Amino acid sequence: xxxxxxxxxxxxxxxxxLYPERRSALIPICHLAQEQDGWLRPEAMEEIAELxxxxxxxxxxxxTFYDMLHTEEVGTYLVSVCTNIACLLGGALELLxxxxxxxxxxxxxxxxxxxxxLEEAECLADCDRVPCVQVNHRYVGGQTPESFDRLxxxxxxxxxxxxxxxxxxxxxxxxxxxxxxxxQEVARQRAAMAGAQAARAxxxxxxxxxxxxxxxxxxxxxxxx
Amino acid sequence: MAVTETPRIVTSRxxxxxxxxxxxxxxxxxxxxxxxxxxxxPEAVAAEVDAASLLGRGGAGFPAGRKWSMLRKDxxxxxxxxxxxxxxxxxxxxxxxxxxxxxLLEGVLIAAYALHVSLAFxxxxxxxxxxxxxLQQALNDAYAHGAAGHDVFGSGFSIDVVVHPGAGxxxxxxxxxxxxxxxxxxxxxxxxxxxxxxxxxxxxQPTVVNNVETMSNLPWIVLNGGAAFxxxxxxxxxxxxxFALSGHVRNPGTYELEMVKTTFRDLxxxxxLGGGVRGGNELKxxxxxxxxxxxxxxxxxxxxxxxxxxxxxxxxxxxxxxxVMDSATCMVRAAWxxxxxxxxxSCGQCTPCREGSGWLERVLxxxxxxxxREEDLDLLLDVSDNISPGLQWPPxxxxxxxxxxxxxxxxxxxxxxxxxxxxxxxKEGACPHx
Ligand SMILES: Cc1cc2nc3c(=O)[nH]c(=O)nc-3n(C[C@H](O)[C@H](O)[C@H](O)COP(=O)(O)O)c2cc1C
Ligand code: SF4
Ligand code: FES
Numbered sequence: 001x002x003x004x005x006x007x008x009x010x011x012x013x014x015x016x017x018l019y020p021e022r023r024s025a026l027i028p029i030c031h032l033a034q035e036q037d038g039w040l041r042p043e044a045m046e047e048i049a050e051l052x053x054x055x056x057x058x059x060x061x062x063x064t065f066y067d068m069l070h071t072e073e074v075g076t077y078l079v080s081v082c083t084n085i086a087c088l089l090g091g092a093l094e095l096l097x098x099x100x101x102x103x104x105x106x107x108x109x110x111x112x113x114x115x116x117x118l119e120e121a122e123c124l125a126d127c128d129r130v131p132c133v134q135v136n137h138r139y140v141g142g143q144t145p146e147s148f149d150r151l152x153x154x155x156x157x158x159x160x161x162x163x164x165x166x167x168x169x170x171x172x173x174x175x176x177x178x179x180x181x182x183x184q185e186v187a188r189q190r191a192a193m194a195g196a197q198a199a200r201a202x203x204x205x206x207x208x209x210x211x212x213x214x215x216x217x218x219x220x221x222x223x224x225x
Numbered sequence: 226m227a228v229t230e231t232p233r234i235v236t237s238r239x240x241x242x243x244x245x246x247x248x249x250x251x252x253x254x255x256x257x258x259x260x261x262x263x264x265x266x267p268e269a270v271a272a273e274v275d276a277a278s279l280l281g282r283g284g285a286g287f288p289a290g291r292k293w294s295m296l297r298k299d300x301x302x303x304x305x306x307x308x309x310x311x312x313x314x315x316x317x318x319x320x321x322x323x324x325x326x327x328x329l330l331e332g333v334l335i336a337a338y339a340l341h342v343s344l345a346f347x348x349x350x351x352x353x354x355x356x357x358x359x360l361q362q363a364l365n366d367a368y369a370h371g372a373a374g375h376d377v378f379g380s381g382f383s384i385d386v387v388v389h390p391g392a393g394x395x396x397x398x399x400x401x402x403x404x405x406x407x408x409x410x411x412x413x414x415x416x417x418x419x420x421x422x423x424x425x426x427x428x429x430q431p432t433v434v435n436n437v438e439t440m441s442n443l444p445w446i447v448l449n450g451g452a453a454f455x456x457x458x459x460x461x462x463x464x465x466x467x468f469a470l471s472g473h474v475r476n477p478g479t480y481e482l483e484m485v486k487t488t489f490r491d492l493x494x495x496x497x498l499g500g501g502v503r504g505g506n507e508l509k510x511x512x513x514x515x516x517x518x519x520x521x522x523x524x525x526x527x528x529x530x531x532x533x534x535x536x537x538x539x540x541x542x543x544x545x546x547x548x549v550m551d552s553a554t555c556m557v558r559a560a561w562x563x564x565x566x567x568x569x570x571s572c573g574q575c576t577p578c579r580e581g582s583g584w585l586e587r588v589l590x591x592x593x594x595x596x597x598r599e600e601d602l603d604l605l606l607d608v609s610d611n612i613s614p615g616l617q618w619p620p621x622x623x624x625x626x627x628x629x630x631x632x633x634x635x636x637x638x639x640x641x642x643x644x645x646x647x648x649x650x651x652k653e654g655a656c657p658h659x
Contacts, residue, residue: 018387020344020428026409027392031351052409065411067393068351080352084313085516085548086471088562122395122566123313124352127469127546128477137354170351170390173358176365180374181343181383200429211416 003043008036012051017178022052026062030069034168039070068137075110075117076166077155079103081143082132084123090130090142096120098145102152115156117167138164232457234445234465235438236481239324245359247366250327256372258444262335263380270339274443276451278463282317283307283398283436284515284544286532288461295423296340297431304342305407305427306333308349308356308437309391309398312515313566315546317467318437320479322349322356325441326363330386332440334373335447337384340433344385348403351391361388395570399626400434402572413572414626438467438545458484462531466545468492472511473551475500485531489513489521492530493549506551510642514543516563517631519618520638539618555658556646560639561589567632578629581612585636592647595655602640602647609633 002009012032015025029051033044040063042056049056063069081099083092096107099118103111107120126132129142133151140151154160165172238244238253247255262270275290296302306329310318321329337345349357364386367373375383389407391397397406401415404427419425426432442464446454455463462484470492471477480498482491489511493499502508508523519540521528528538535542550559568582585608591597606616613620613630616637620630640647649657 018385021408023409024389024407027406028390030392031390054409062409062411063392065394066351066391069392083562084566085512085559085563086314086477088559089472089548089550089554122569123311123315125310125316125319125350127314127316127471128479130471130477134352137352139355170354171357171361171388173361173365175361175388177368177374179344179385180368181385200425204425204429207418208416 003041003047004033005036008032009047009051011174012048014175014178016051018175023054026052026054026059027066027069030059030063031168031170034070035170036168038076038166038168039073045071073110073114074167076115077135077164078117078119078137078167079152079155080119080121080124080134080137081107082121082124082126082130082134084121084127086123086127087131092131095131095133095143095145095148099148102149116152135160135164136167137170140164231465231481231483231487233481234454235321235325235328235441235467236479238328239320244324245326245363247327247363247370250325251370254448255327256331256367256370258447259331259334259338259372260378262338262447263378263382267339267341270335270447273446273451274336274339277442277446277454278451278461279439279442279446279454280461280463280532281436282438282442282466282545284312284517286542289435289439292421292423292435293336293340293433295421296433297424299431301430302340302342303427303430303432304333304337304340304345305400305404305422305432305434306345306347306437306440307398307400307403307434308347308353309395309403310350310353310437311395311398311570312517312544312546313563314471314512314548315469315515315544316471317469317479317545319353319356320467321437321441322353323359326356326360327367328444329437329441330360330363330367331372332443333386334367334377334384335443336433336435336440337386338377338382342433343383344387346407346427347386347388348397348407349388349390350397351393357388357390364388395566396572396626396628399628402626403434404432411572413574414628416625458486459529459531460485461533466530466542468530469544469546470499470549471546472549473503473506473554474549475503482530485529485534487530488527489530489547490526492547493526499549502549502551504551506553509550509552509554510556510638511550512546512548512635514541515546516548516566517541517627517634518543519634520642522642536619541619553658555593555656556639556643557589557593557650558656558658560635561586561593563635564589564632567628571628575624575629577612578624578632581608581629582632584608585632589636592650593656595650595653597647597651599648599651601651602644605636605640609636 012029045059046056049059110117133143243249279289280286397412402412406412422432564586568586571578573579
């Protein structure tokens with residue numbers, strides 16, 4: 001029995017077809033599962049495992065690495081308040097405190113009615129409108145305590161459903177075409193790679209082992225990246 | 226000061242309400258550069274990019290042309306665009322993806338042609354929901370227009386592009402972690418060597434990874450020539466760059482400026498740019514290139530916005546994000562918040578980074594909240610030194626990736642520049658700014 005609804009499952013298969021290796025579709029399909037259920041249910045993770053050819057434990061292990069993938073239930077609206085440096089300078093910690101009071105939950109918690117999960121976020125790349133707030137990963141602009149309360153009221157009253165779909169829905173624009181670049185070429189590439197793959201994996205393991213012996217003590221300088 | 230005369234290379238369309246649509250793009254010369262590129266040989270296109278002296282805009286500033294020339298010859302190669310943009314206070318790629326997705330896409334198509342790539346990926350941070358939708362729409366429209374897919378514009382060149390959403394993890398901006406993530410795994414940076422994905426990248430195949438802004442410059446470079454791009458700016462810092470200005474300025478925002486020709490003072494104070502420090506306050510310090518960069522004080526405000534100029538002064542232009550802190554800012558708090566970010570986002574593979582970041586965060590927290598001791602300052606520097614020996618710039622690296630050695634930057638800067646302020650916290654047993 002499939003947990004993912006037929007149309008979700010067929011979208012998942014479309015995603016898998018886009019990548020040279022199935023596993024690459026793991027995270028995009030996790031997003032799809034969250035679109036269906038609001039969070040990642042164990043049954044969904046089992047099905048994703050089967051779809052991309054890994055164990056359910058690997059799906060869980062991967063998903064828990066990522067902040068946006070929720071292996072526990074979240075509210076209909078995930079309200080993320082950034083408190084990183086630019087927002088901090090713009091009063092983000094004070095806004096977060098206000099949000100905790102207004103909603104009656106600490107950051108990380110969900111209101112009793114299940115409507116809102118409050119989250120303290122790292123930089124959301126919208127640092128000129130501070131403190132930055134996202135709802136279900138849609139930017140709603142820099143917020144004051146007053147505007148935040150209006151935002152919450154609007155969410156609860158369902159006034160923002162057009163711009164802010166319920167939690168889990170990430171990309172509403174569906175890809176219109178499959179892969180087109182010479183199909184035979186793509187098939188050939190996949191075949192060529194399957195062979196090279198095993199050799200490369202072994203090589204990587206060897207390098208890892210070698211690096212482990214010497215200690216990861218390379219003294220290369222350089223800035224970021 | 227010539228800040229208003231800056232040519233607009235990547236922001237020429239963002240004034241339009243519909244700048245993200247294919248109609249606007251085509252009405253403003255869109256996909257002409259791709260047509261021109263397709264009329265040239267791939268090698269000639271790569272040569273233009275090399276001549277442009279286009280430095281990567283993702284943070285490390287590696288010349289794009291050189292990176293491309295390092296791509297190992299192989300029947301299967303990939304191009305991956307880094308749109309993870311998670312370095313705190315960096316928000317320029319956000320603008321480019323949301324407001325001009327076709328320009329970005331055209332850049333990628335040009336690069337794919339030049340590199341003989343037939344499958345390219347956009348890795349966009351998952352929090353860019355609108356950006357992901359707009360980019361997917363742009364891609365759908367480009368396929369329909371014949372600019373992507375099979376036999377692009379009848380040239381015989383075929384290319385597929387896939388938009389891939391991330392799922393929230395700063396470390397996935399590091400290019401090898403990004404590739405792991407794109408392979409459906411946890412975002413653990415890969416052990417080096419190999420140092421460059423150009424040798425072994427996605428699925429073990431040679432891969433070019435470039436930043437969103439780097440790619441967005443390509444249509445202009447192809448249309449106007451590499452020499453025209455190199456004529457802007459100065460020295461290695463050619464062309465224009467997007468600077469993301471935030472913090473205590475009147476007009477925070479993203480500004481496209483010619484490299485080197487503009488100074489931090491211009492950016493922060495010019496009425497058409499930052500407009501000065503908020504409330505007319507004094508400038509206390511600023512971060513010149515993302516939170517991994519050492520801080521500058523008011524005495525360094527006349528430095529030009531150039532890669533080498535900033536490096537020589539002991540910091541980096543990094544991701545092009547400038548954070549302004551005014552006289553009312555608590556520097557302990559600022560350093561603590563930045564450190565907490567690193568502590569949260571450390572992937573945990575390397576002990577100095579994983580343990581060190583947590584330690585530093587706790588010590589800074591207790592100083593900020595009145596529980597600090599005078600010895601804590603030495604402790605902070607000591608732990609920092611364990612992460613990056615000698616606390617020099619550029620930092621020494623003992624870890625798998627550069628996140629680790631980036632941690633001490635803000636702490637070392639804050640203590641060197643504002644030691645008295647730390648001591649006042651300790652003496653008063655509270656934050657004097659609270
Ligand atoms: C911790 C860390 C985070 C990074 N984050 C990003 C990022 O969000 N976006 C980006 O383009 N580059 C980021 N980089 C740099 C990339 O590793 C890589 O150098 C860059 O994507 C190459 O593109 P470019 O040459 O066009 O700049 C990061 C590096 C490190 C060490
Ligand atoms: S330096 Fe930090 S983030 Fe980078 S690989 Fe090591 S533990 Fe992970
Ligand atoms: S620091 Fe808050 S959005 Fe960037």
